[in-house]
Amino acid sequence: MSNTDYYSKNELMNFIDTKPLDIEICDVTLRDGEQTPGVAFTKEEKIDLAMELDAIGVEVIEAGFPVVSSSEKEIVKEISNMGLNSNICCLARSVISDVDAAIDCDVDIVSIFIAMSDLHLKFKYHKSCADVFSCAMSSIEHAKDHGLKVRFAAEDGTRTDVETLKKAFIAAEEYKVDYVSIADTIGILSPATTHYLVSEINKVVNTPICIHCHDDLGMATANTLVAAEAGAKQLHTTVNGIGERAGNASLEELLVALRVQHGIERYDTTKLTGISNKLQEYSGLPIAVNKSVVGKHAFTHESGIHVMAILEEPRTYELFSPEMVGGKRNLIVGKHTGKKALKGIVEDLGYNLENDELCDLILKVKNCTEVKKGLSRERLETLIQTVQSHQR
Template identity: 40%
Template sequence: MQEPWHHEKWWVSEYNFAAPVRNQLQLPEKIVVHDATLRDGEQTPGVVFRLEEKVAIARMLDELGVDRIEAGMPAVSEEDAQAIKEIVNSGLRAKIMAFSRAMPADIDRAVACGVWGIILEIPTGYPKLKYQFNWTEEEIIDKSIRAINYAHDRGLYVTYFPFDTTRARMDFLKRLFDEVMRKAKPDSIAVVDTTGSATPTAMGYLVREIKKMVSVPLEVHTHNDFGLGTATTLAAVEAGAEVVHGCINGLGERAGNTALEEVLLCLEALYGYKLQIELSKLAVISQKIAGMAGQPLAGNKPVVGTLPFTREIGLGMEVLQKSPLAIFPFLPETVGKKMEIVMGKKTGKGSVKVKLEEMGLKASEEEIEIIVQRVKAKGIAKKGILSQEEFEEIVNEVLIKKL
């Protein structure tokens, strides 16, 4: 019988679902998936998505199954505005949103693009207000109320995006949300870790505190400066946040945004959510977007990298062939990848046997041992893995009498 931690696609820790663990959480019944690759992801230095690429990416995201697509910021350029319009008119299932500053001109641009809603940003972090914008807290409150009402009057769904939330003072957040909820009431509010500087525990605390202040759904938008983007997003979900933001491949400014593919797999495999996401499409989408962005993936990138499913160590090869979930936490096919056995310094007899079988060849134990030793020596000398051609050359030398 399948358990939430163990079925045909993955085998993760059963303690994720232990009652003492689950009872500590305030998980929402449903999760809404918001992709920001076309806006925040494009803010990666040097990354430019042209109009045709943006439309293609939106189509891929829609096929993946995300609920919302943040298609861009119309104020950036005429081409960005045109791309948003084309995405809106592409007949996608996902709801299309635009990014807007808290000013009428930006909101009007979003309306002209025909989007369903907007991400309405305004700074709230103390360092931002003191050193970057030089706005008072009263000005922030007033601008927020005016902008939310202006957008609502024009029929837009409004996600209020008080960025740098994790560095805002709590007394200010309480006043801000009290005023905004009474005088404007956005449709949802994002908790934004703009600098990626909150710990998971701190993020959970902040979400729980804000939920006491507001009566609308909370969203979570985090960055990865300390390598905690996925962890803080999941901590927000554990505290009750209903909408998760992210970018494919973790694209974004500095160390990037939360990697959406990581969050999606975690939500399904580690928390048991049944998302309307085609996880098996992740690898292809990741590679295509990496190519368009000119940002190659690290080999050990979780979920969509190559190394998580590449095996050089010979130990446990028979187990890997028969029961891969004894080695991997989830099957490569879950996210559209394949396992690859490679030859190098750590190669053992089991690996060589598998590769020989793939080549339709047989060898004695003595010949296999010779191949192993030559492969190891080559891998050490090369300081890397062998190409298929290099492996075949060694095999041909050892088995020449049979070929």
């Protein structure tokens, strides 16, 4: 147990699957994340985020969709040639010209997608499954002929007949695809259905399976973790869980869950709060204060019982330390703060109050108009100094 990890592997043995997971992360913030309504990253912002993801240890970065525009293509190519440790991926439709754009960008991996669900075939393609599959295989063959690794992705895969999905992935293996990918495009999965689907695909293919989850039902991160437990290798994420509609599986939540639940510690989680803050700045999208791992309140404590316990042993009310994810603990004085907790917070700030001073302080705290939202450190220190001056 490192000095930033509170949890003990032995304490979790009764709850977790101890079988080692063979996984890699593919972060799609620069592509799917940018499809968030109102979000458009500059070239400099994309490059900065790519460098941050590489520093965390993310194995694959999906840098964009080159055919969208000449500027998008230029950015993807520049990221591809930055010399990062991460492999660089881009998206392509099942169209030869899209694959050519990927080839021009010097990417390591191209993700070639088609939808095979009845809904998409009828209302988007107006073609048969056989026709769209044939286009996909031609594109895959073209990409492989030009030395690219290929991820064959089934858009809306979770509303595609399972047998159709199996047959498509088996056939794609004959074209030597490097990955087959299940996209939960509308976020319909639950942990139970995720486990079933990935397990079923895993029975019939030898190619690594990818899982791409959306958060329409609030289960994207959970579904991604379960997919890994069922045998999926490549797990797709975005920073802060941004993405179309309700977003995607959250990078920070997944990396911490993999560390806590499965002992995967090769990612530098101390950089998670930093990249989260950058993403908020670049996207203009603030995260909820109670967001797991990186939210303002993730390590904030107000309840008197909690504060007293935290001051003595942080493990009582924190699963992992704020330092593990590059965050900071915040002890709040509010309406639930008792005298003992207040004394501990005051001492933690470096002050030593007599009993009368403490009683005076708690009265001032309770009558303070800001107490409902919690007093800032600066406001509390002002009250402490006021009490001390009155007692002299």
